[in-house]
Amino acid sequence: MSITIHARATKSTATEGFAMPEPVSEPQQSAVPLLSMRGTRKQFPGVLALDGVDFTLRAGEIHALMGENGAGKSTLIKVLTGVYPKDGGEALLEGRLWEAKSPGHAQQCGVSTVYQEVNLIPTLSVAENIFLGRQPGGARINWRAIKKGAEAALARLNLSIDVSRTLSSYSIAIRQMVAIARALDIQAKILILDEPTSSLDADEVARLFSVMRRLKDEGLGIIFVTHFLNQVFEVTDRITVLRNGRLVGEYETAALTRLELVARMLGKEVKDLEDAPRVQHAEEVRKEPMLRAHGVGRRNAVAPLDLELAPGEVMGLAGLLGSGRTETARLIFGADRLDCGAIEIDGKPVAISSPRKAIDNRLGFCPEDRKTEAIIPDLTVRENIILALQAGRGWRKRLSRKKQDELADHYIKALSIATPSPEQAVKNLSGGNQQKCILARWLASNPRLLILDEPTRGIDVGSRAEIERLILKLCDDGMAILMVSSELEELARLSHRVAVMRDREKIAELSGDAVTENGIMQAIGGAAS
Ligand code: ADP
Ligand code: MG
Numbered sequence: 001m002s003i004t005i006h007a008r009a010t011k012s013t014a015t016e017g018f019a020m021p022e023p024v025s026e027p028q029q030s031a032v033p034l035l036s037m038r039g040t041r042k043q044f045p046g047v048l049a050l051d052g053v054d055f056t057l058r059a060g061e062i063h064a065l066m067g068e069n070g071a072g073k074s075t076l077i078k079v080l081t082g083v084y085p086k087d088g089g090e091a092l093l094e095g096r097l098w099e100a101k102s103p104g105h106a107q108q109c110g111v112s113t114v115y116q117e118v119n120l121i122p123t124l125s126v127a128e129n130i131f132l133g134r135q136p137g138g139a140r141i142n143w144r145a146i147k148k149g150a151e152a153a154l155a156r157l158n159l160s161i162d163v164s165r166t167l168s169s170y171s172i173a174i175r176q177m178v179a180i181a182r183a184l185d186i187q188a189k190i191l192i193l194d195e196p197t198s199s200l201d202a203d204e205v206a207r208l209f210s211v212m213r214r215l216k217d218e219g220l221g222i223i224f225v226t227h228f229l230n231q232v233f234e235v236t237d238r239i240t241v242l243r244n245g246r247l248v249g250e251y252e253t254a255a256l257t258r259l260e261l262v263a264r265m266l267g268k269e270v271k272d273l274e275d276a277p278r279v280q281h282a283e284e285v286r287k288e289p290m291l292r293a294h295g296v297g298r299r300n301a302v303a304p305l306d307l308e309l310a311p312g313e314v315m316g317l318a319g320l321l322g323s324g325r326t327e328t329a330r331l332i333f334g335a336d337r338l339d340c341g342a343i344e345i346d347g348k349p350v351a352i353s354s355p356r357k358a359i360d361n362r363l364g365f366c367p368e369d370r371k372t373e374a375i376i377p378d379l380t381v382r383e384n385i386i387l388a389l390q391a392g393r394g395w396r397k398r399l400s401r402k403k404q405d406e407l408a409d410h411y412i413k414a415l416s417i418a419t420p421s422p423e424q425a426v427k428n429l430s431g432g433n434q435q436k437c438i439l440a441r442w443l444a445s446n447p448r449l450l451i452l453d454e455p456t457r458g459i460d461v462g463s464r465a466e467i468e469r470l471i472l473k474l475c476d477d478g479m480a481i482l483m484v485s486s487e488l489e490e491l492a493r494l495s496h497r498v499a500v501m502r503d504r505e506k507i508a509e510l511s512g513d514a515v516t517e518n519g520i521m522q523a524i525g526g527a528a529s
Helices: 073-080 103-108 126-131 143-155 172-185 202-217 229-235 258-266 325-332 355-360 370-374 381-393 401-414 431-444 461-476 488-494 517-525
Strands: 035-044 047-057 061-066 088-093 096-098 111-114 190-194 221-225 238-243 246-252 291-298 302-309 314-318 340-345 348-350 363-366 449-453 480-484 497-502 505-511
Touching (some): 035 073, 047 061, 047 073, 047 088, 061 202, 061 229, 073 221, 103 111, 111 172, 126 143, 126 172, 143 172, 202 221, 202 229, 229 258, 238 258, 246 258, 291 325, 302 480, 302 505, 314 325, 314 461, 314 488, 325 363, 325 449, 325 480, 355 363, 355 381, 431 461, 461 480, 461 488, 505 517
Parallel strands (some): 061 238, 111 190, 314 480, 314 497, 363 449, 449 480
Antiparallel strands (some): 035 047, 088 096, 238 246, 291 302, 497 505
8 A cells, every 4th residue: 555645846736635614605715814713712720821812814924923921822823723622712714613623633624833842753754754644554655655745845845855864964944844844745724833933043044934935925824923023024914912811913014113012012002111121331330350260261162261250240242153152151150171271259269160069159050941951841830949059058958848938939929930839830831931930040049140041032022121120130239140142132231241252262352332232243243353
């Protein structure tokens, strides 16, 4: 028995093999939205995640679903695609009452999702991934047909690669294209992309956008979830904004300004937003450094460099991806060993040979990739918060439960972590709130120097402003902060000084009036060195 492959190179192929409702009638079709969800309701224990949400998607549009973390975007998509049953409301697909019984069923009906974490199998070939789980249970698999089908599916995305190579031999961007090809191989009418661009570089994003535009021209409806406002304005036609599980509104992208969009997401007035958190350079008084690094470096990672941090100071660490920013942060924290140089704290030499030694010296480090390096998803919010403090004391000197509860309550309040309870598993929190838990973890260990690697990456604008404000507050209270960020605008606003890295070398240090977005950019580009 051989398998049937539904890859299509053009859109003219009929929707063979899929039980789709007939469209109401041909001329009426353009008036009927592709998808219309009404009064959608979803209750989780303790959280009303969707409270009567309406959502409409037209054929041939890219529609952004926006809202702060926890607004209900992913839940709306999961209810639509049959991951969760809904508690109320109805959906019409091409004008017909419709309910997805499972993600597989949704896909068969033409509603395909590419999730944030690309759920493919890296050790299988590209072709196998595209057809994974879709070979009928025959004894013989027609590999030639699979290979040809995979090539055709990728050709539709303008991608020509060797489909017999393993998926893991390709970049994240290519893997994502493979995931999209997989989603589209079925006769997709609706393509849902939940945060597809968070790990792509600018070229890869451009490529994804050209694919999205092409699919839109073919008549697909695309739902696009992202935190990047620029991308929304670049590629979408309409925007639906959710807030706290409720619909705020639906807008033509061209009719909104960035600030208006942000205001709607936050439930604020535009004028409230015009004052973003910012350090006051005028009030700057240089204090004695608490930490001095002389000529610290590591072969193949960072060329020897000097760095000083005073209490109450935010030092930005700027540079392109791969310029050595994270490596520098890791060296200071003892996560990687120094090959050369020395570190002094309060004028005394210290040997920070491990993160444990760093914690003993009251250093804290929130790494960039909170999913793999920081958050322990199955532990509760409380357990995640007390982790660094407990590790610093040693595991035999257990914190009492009472003390743990106090700490958790304190930081949930202080950082406004949105969780129904301290006993909620951290994995159920939104990205911004997970990030706050990691910050809370380090704050609980009472550091004098906190190293933050991309503290606002991948989180929504609301949590971002809160985290920025927190950074400035901590620094007002006398903490020293070393912050790596790819957002030059953010670095310029929050840093007293900025060290600029290029090709694993510190090439400039900016202070005072020189700390501007443009100044940093010029230094990275080479003008100031
Ligand atoms: P978004 O994708 O907009 O960030 P979500 O749809 O993930 O938001 O979450 C909406 C709300 O529902 C949040 O308060 C979140 O904590 C809660 N939530 C989401 N999934 C679950 C779940 N499986 N169990 C309990 N609560 C959940
Ligand atoms: Mg989400």
